[in-house]
Structure formats: C-alpha cells, structure tokens
Amino acid sequence: MLIAGEKRTTIWPDADGNGVFIIDQTRLPHRIETVLLRNLDDAARAIKDMLVRGAPLIGVTAAYGVALAMRADASDDGLARAREVLRKTRPTAVNLAWALEQIGQFLAQMPEELRRDSAMTFAKHLAEKDIACNSAIGDNGLAILRTLAEKREGKPLRILTHCNAGWLATVDWGTATAPIYKAQAAGIPLHVFVDETRPRNQGAFLTAFELGQQGVSHELIVDNAGGHLMQHGEVDVCIVGADRIAANGDACNKIGTYLKALAAKDNGVPFYVAAPVSTFDFALASGSLIPIEERAQDEVTHMSGEADSGELVTVRIAPKTTPAKNPGFDVTPARLVTGIITEKGVFAADAQALAALS
Template sequence: MRIAGRHYRTIALAADGCSVEIIDQTLLPFTFKLRRLQSLEDAAQAICEMTVRGAPLIGVTAAYGVALAMRTDPGNASLRRAMTTLGATRPTAVNLHWALARMSETLQPLAPGARAAQAYAEAWAIAEEDVRCCEMIGRHGLKLLQALAARSPGRRLNVLTHCNAGWLACVDWGTALAPIYAAHEDGLPVHVYVDETRPRNQGAALTAFELGAHGIPYTLIVDNAGGHLMQQGQIDVCLVGSDRATAGGDIANKIGTYLKALAARDNDVPFYVALPFSSIDWSINDGLAQIPIENRPAREVTHLAGLDERGRRIEVRIAPTDATAANPAFDVTPARLITGIITERGVAAADYAGLAALYPERSEARRAGA
C-alpha cells in the first residue's frame, strides 16, 4: 500500500534491527504516524488498545511481541510469560493464538541463546506468509468479481463491506479488500459501500482512508443503510473479513456482520467471506456456541471520538450520563448464510467438506485428533 508515494506495511522491523514499527491506527484517518514497539509490554498494549487491530495483524504483532521478549530474556519463564501476556490481549481473532502456538513450537526446543534470532526470523516469516496469502485471496476473489461484473457490462460493480478488512487489518493488501484492489488494478469499475461500523468506526476511519489512498471510489454509509440498499438493488455482492472461522464454515466478524448476511440472503445478494488459513479454527464446529466474543468498554458506545472545528481530537458523550450500554465487539454469521469463503487456496463452500477439500492436511490432522 502506498501513502503519499511511499510503500508501507502495517508492521515491520525498525531500522535499529530490533524494535518493531507499526502504524498507530487510533490516530487515523487524521494523522498517519508510525510508532515503535520496544518490549513485550509495548506489543501487548498495542493489541489491547487497538493501536494495531485486524485478525492477521494481531497475529503478526503477537509474534513480534514474543521476539521482543526473547531479546530481553530468552529463558523458559520469559517465553511462558510472553505467551500468557499476549494470549490474554484479545479473545476473538484466532490468528493471535495460531501465531503464538507457532512461535512456541519453534522456540521451545531451542537453547535459550538461539531463541531471539529465531523468534525474529519466525515473526518475519509469519508476516511474509500473510502478505502472500492476502495477495492470493485477491487473485481468487478477483475471478468472482469479474464474473459478477460480466452480468451487467458497463455498469459499476457495487460491493458492500463491513469494518476494516484491508491492508490495515493485515500486513499488506487485506483480506476482503484484496479482491477489490485486484479488481481496480484489472480495470473493473468497482465501487465500495463502506459501513461506518459503530462503535469504533473502523469503516469510516480506516476503510475509507485506505480506499481513498488507493483511488478506489467508495461511499460511506451508516451501518443500518445496507439492508435498504440491498432492497433497492444497489449492492451486487457483500465481501467481509473474519476473525475466526470454524471447521464447519461459521464465521465471527465485527458486530453487525450477521445482520448484513441476513439482509443479503433475503435479497439474493451473494455474501462472501475472505480469510487466510490462519483464521480457521479447526478445533471447533459450532461458531455460536464456541467462538469467544470480546466484550469491550461501554464508553465506546456512549461516546464518540473525532476532531472538533479546530482540528483537536475530542470525545463527546451521546447518551445520558447514567445510560447502561453493552458492547459485544463481534458476532457470528452461520455457514448457511455464506455464499463462499475466499482463501489463499481458492474459494470454498462454507462447510466442512468445502474447507477440508482446500486444506486436506488439516482435515487429516483433525481425523488423527491433532
């Protein structure tokens, strides 16, 4: 992704060769600022406070967090502490636990003296793998978008997306936005309806920012407008990301995704979910019963943050001072409402057979009880 003519990734090793540079996403879309993570605590705090967010990026940040911990102290107790601290940051995105398990498997057998260098190498490998996966998701998703566009030649293709599943949520490209970037590059007249995504407004702040930076036409809408637009025939396809998919094809994504899937089904609009293999939790089948849903602070619901007339960042209260608010951050869309799952290996039906056909090695391991 290019910002003002320079190519960025959302996370990278800093020039000093040990600290880790991230984009502070809490300041977007108004300020583009890089921040450095120097310690395990910095990495954990960045994930908790959503300075970095999005399932794949949370996983990569956790991997680098382990590397930062190993640099300070490569002992067994320190490794265990890194796993516990990072593992407790955010519960829903399985990429976090996947990345930590991979770091642990790599580092545990090594002598402490060899751990720091290997931890940095593995974190880098996880980041590179994410970039490759997202690029492939873009290519597979492009074919779907081309097929949809071919139904009405010469007309713009309207995609509805929710939250931010773009390059800001990953290392580069994105999951749900990768096919859109690929379509734009391919010359398809693609236009995106961007759900604002209350309460944290990842759509308004982040998706609008990155689509705009890339020159992709978009229209920002309030979360409740999607159903109406579908009824009016203004949405050709819904394309969203995911924080965790079950082996049976249910998916958890940002709160409100489920309502879009229901509206899509009622209006015969295809509903696709884009995700890399690291977002599939092969150990569970039933998304509603088994995916842990993060509950976030009530203040995100009772208050809104933005800039005042003089460009100063402020927070304003929008509810009575004594209002009680609930803030579940994710919901589960059942597999039956999903048209297909776009992965780095191709498009799968949203069920066990579909996913297992793309990942035979995982279904083998599952049968063997691994």
Template sequence: MRIHDQHFRTIWPTQNAVSLIDQTRLPFEFVIVSVTTLAEVCHAIRHMQVRGAPLIGAAAAYGVALGIQSSATETALAAVVQQLIATRPTAVNLAWAAHRMQQQLLAVPEAARASAAWLFAQAIADEDVAQNLAIGQHGKALIAAKASVDAQQTINILTHCNAGWLATVDGGTALAPIYAAHDAGLKVHVWVDETRPRNQGASLTAWELAQHGVPHTVIADNAGGHLMQHGQVDMVIVGADRVTREGDVCNKIGTYLKALAAYDQGVPFYAAVPTPTIDWQVARGADIDIEMRDADEVAYISGQAPDGRWQRVRIIPHESTALNPAFDVTPARLVTGIITECGIFAPAQLHTLGQ
C-alpha cells in the same frame, strides 16, 4: 500499500524494536510509533493501535521476539506467549502466531532463540502478505465474472468494518479482491459501513480506499439492507476474526445483520480469510469466546472538531449504561463462500482444507 506515494506495511521490525502505524490516529493523522517492549506490544493490541486478525497475529509474533530478548528460557517463553494471548480473546490468529513462535523457538538452542525469533516473526509477516495477495486474485475472479455480463456495469460491493491492508501486514483480506479488481481496470464501487462503535469502516476502510483511488461511499450501518432491497449491492465481502471448521464466520458486530439481509435479497455473501483465521478446533460459532469491550466505546464518539482538534463526546445520557460485544457470528447457512489463499470454498467444503 502506498500512502502518499510511499510503500508501507502496517508493521515492520527496526533495530531492537517494532514500528507500526497507530490506527487510533487515523484518518486525520498518519503516525508511526515504535514499540520496544512486550508490554508496549500488548498495549498496542489491547488498545487497537494494531487490529484486524492477521495483523494482531503478526504483532504477537514480533511481541514474542521482543519479549524474549532478556530471557529465552522455556519458562520465560511460555510466560510471554500467555501474556500476548490474554490481550484479545476472539481473533484466532493471535494465539496461532504466538503458539507457532513458541513451537519453533523450542526447537532452537536457548542461546540462539533471541535472534531466531526475529526471523520467525518476519516469516509470519511475509506469509501473511503472500496469502492476502492470493486471496485478492481468487476474489477478483468473482468480481470479473459479475462484470463480464456488462463491461460498463459498476460492481457495487458492500463491506463491514475494516478488512483492508490496515487489518493485515499488507494487501488486506476483504479488500484484497477489490484492490485487485480495481488495479485490473474493472469498475468497482464500495459501500463502506461506518461500523459503530469504533467506526473502523468510516475511519480506516474509507481512508485506505481513498489512498488507493477506489470509488467508495460511507453509509450508516443501518443502510445496507435498504440498498440491497433496491438492487444497489452486487455482493458482500467481509473479513473475519475467526471461522469455524463448519464455516461459521465470527466478524465485527453487525456482520450477522448484513448476512441476513443479503440472504433475504439473494445477494452473495463472502468472507475473505487467510487459512490461519480458520479454527479447526472449533466446529460451531456458539463455542467462540466473544470479546466484551469497554462500554465507553458505545457511550462516546470521537472525531475532528471544526478547528481541527480531536474531540471525544458523550452521546448517551449519563444515567444510561451501554453494552459492547465486539463481534457476532454469522452461521454458515448464510455464507455463500469463504475466499482463502487456496481458493473459494462453500462452508460445507471448508473441512477439505484441514485434511
């Protein structure tokens, strides 16, 4: 994607290091940081400098490359993989990428692993970009079909959290169809959930849509159902951190409530995911390990003060406690379709991809 007329990926290798966009500084600062150690990659994933299932998969791949530079023995490689997997439990791409790196590197002579790791990590990153571009084209067809009824109609799409290019290496998942439709001249408008508690919608989705010139409006998380009741949402497209083989969708907390509202109002609800996000080993969403994050993410909110300074303020009483599950599961019965790089599948058909 382009930022201030310059093309960027979210993560890329440099000389014995990895550069990444620090997403905790957006939308008010665009900062690129360089990580040079496995510990720094783990910190970046855990503290959400990089986030989004496809992106943390790519970050894990580069983390393996950094982690085995001093020792590439089988034991050292296994330790690096386990350290990365422990950073965040819910997004399946992370473990998928780390294990893929491990398997590929074990097939290489130990002396060649350190250099081969960079090539393997780059392949995972490039593969993600290609998958996301394909997702965009498949999803664009849904938007085009809706627009064909009235060429002058603006298609209103609601999304939750950030599943744009910032959540991937490039291209995005849920936003990929929107970018493709916008670039093709279709009239689209995006309702952007603020997505408490970390506000990835308000701070990240809105920022990247603005950079791309896509019309959008930020709404409170609780406004989506009201908009659907009044015919102001044509479809919902979200990303996912994990999809089960039966089509249950695990995504940012609050997605389930949007799916319920969409189902009640007859609004199509889609999840856009590359196939590495599908966990073929898990059938039901109830079996997914849901990450519990620091309660301070609920108790405090951060933003830009009138003088331009970044401020963090407490919004709940000091006597109160908070609970912070990071994800919820939308059951397959509420999902209209899964948009993948291979096409669009009803949840009941998803298993055909894994055969």
C-alpha cells in the same frame, strides 16, 4: 498499499532489530503516526488498545511481541510468559493463538542463546507470509468479481463492506479488500459502499481512508443503510473479513456482520467471507462455541473525531446515567455465506467442503 502515494505496510522492524514500528490506527484517519514497540508490554498494549487490529495483523504483532520479549529473557519461562501475556490481549481472533503457537514451537526447539535473533527472523517470516497469503486471497476473489462484473456490462460493480478487513487489518493487501485492489489493478470498474461500523467506526476511519488513498471509488454509509441499498438493487456483492471461522463454516466477524448477511440472503446478493486458513478454528464444531469479546462501555457511550479546529476530541453521545452493552463480534451462520475466499481457493461454507483445509 499506499499512504500519500507512498508504499507502506502496517508493521515493520526498525533498522537495528531492537524494536518494531507500527502505524497507530487509533489516530487514523486524522493523524498518520507511528509507534515504536520496544518490549513485550508495548506489543501487548498495542494489541489490547487496538493500535493494531484485524485478526491477521494481531497475529503478526504477537509474533513480533515474542521476538521483543526474547531480547529481555530467552529462557523457557520467558517464552511461556510472553505467550501467555499476549494470548490474553484479545480472546476472539484465532490468528493470535495461531501465531503464538507457531513461534512458540519454533523457538522451543532451539537453545536459548539462539532465540534472540531467530525469533525476530521468524516474526519477519510470518509477516512476509501474511502478505503473500493476502495477495493470493485477492487473486482468488478477483475471479469472482470478474464474473460478477461481466453482468454489469461496463457499469461499476457495486460492493458492500463491513468494518475494516483491508490492508490496515493485515500486513498488506487485506483480506476482504484484496480482491477489490486486484480488480482495480485489472481495470474492472467498481464502487464500494463502506459501512461506518459502529461503535469504533473502523469503516469510516480505516476502510474509507485506505480506499481513498488507493483511489478506489467509494461512499460511506451508516450501518443500517446496507439493507436498504440491497432492497433497491444497488449492491452486487458483499465481502467481509473474519476473526474466527468454525469447522462448519460459521464466521465470526465485527458486530453487525450477521445483519448484513441476513439482508443479503433476503435480497439474493452473494455474501462472501475472505480470510486466510489461519483464521479457521477446526477445534470448534460451530460458531456458537466462539468466545465473543465484550468491550468497554465507553466505546458505545462516547465517540471520537476531529473538531473543526483540527483538535482530536472525544465526546459523550449518551446520557451519563445510561449503561451500554458492547459485544465486539457476532457470528454469521454458514447457511448465509455464499463462499469463503482463502489463499487456497474458494470453498463452500460447510464442514465437508472445509475438511480439506484442516
């Protein structure tokens, strides 16, 4: 999508193929900076420290991380080590394990001397596949938004998002935002309410940034305002992403998603999850089995931003003696999900409807 009018993606190999560039998302929206990943450790740190984030982008970055590792050690032991190091970086997003399995199976079938170049080629393939996949999610979601927009009789369709499931969470297009960008291109008037998404503020920092760069009408709201807006008839549809979806349609996403789904159900607002098929974990019967990442306390007790001086600062917002609990995700039960938008179509959130995808 666009940054300062220039077409960008979140990750791309450098010219000689010996490194991979990423947009450092910990610096957005105040700084637009790129980082060159040169080896396995760089890729692992980028995922763990959330320089890249979002389930699809984590998976692609992991594939590139394996490719970089093959430049140092293309043996079976080197491949196994690379996959294990990357697997441990983030436990919740299933796309990470999916991508590592894909590239691992591919490389295991070939001689070690061919793995160096083949790994990078395969990682590029996964990146291109992600772009095509998200574009298809956008097309399938566009049909939903078009139908809802017709009821608005020319007035903007009002959409609520949570966290960042935009192009910054993928290679391009995004998952939850892909239908929004497709609708914009189709000339459908719309307006997006952007949850700030504490504690890391991915809505305020990232979703608001990319919508603004793309010229999409939007407003930033605090996390707890969504229910109020729905009560007063100011939201027509909710669209969120997912980091893992169980076989029964339970969807794990950024903490706070569950509360939006409850409010949507209570107020008759359609609630859609947008995610690629690679986000499904059909080995898990329900969302209760999804591991929930517990992140550092300082994400809750501190907040970062840009001071009036232009300096990027981090400040404490809680008493020094107050501990914090910081689960990174919650699970929205399938009964609260209107439908799941995938590259293969839109599916009901139940085991029978989703069985075909497995």
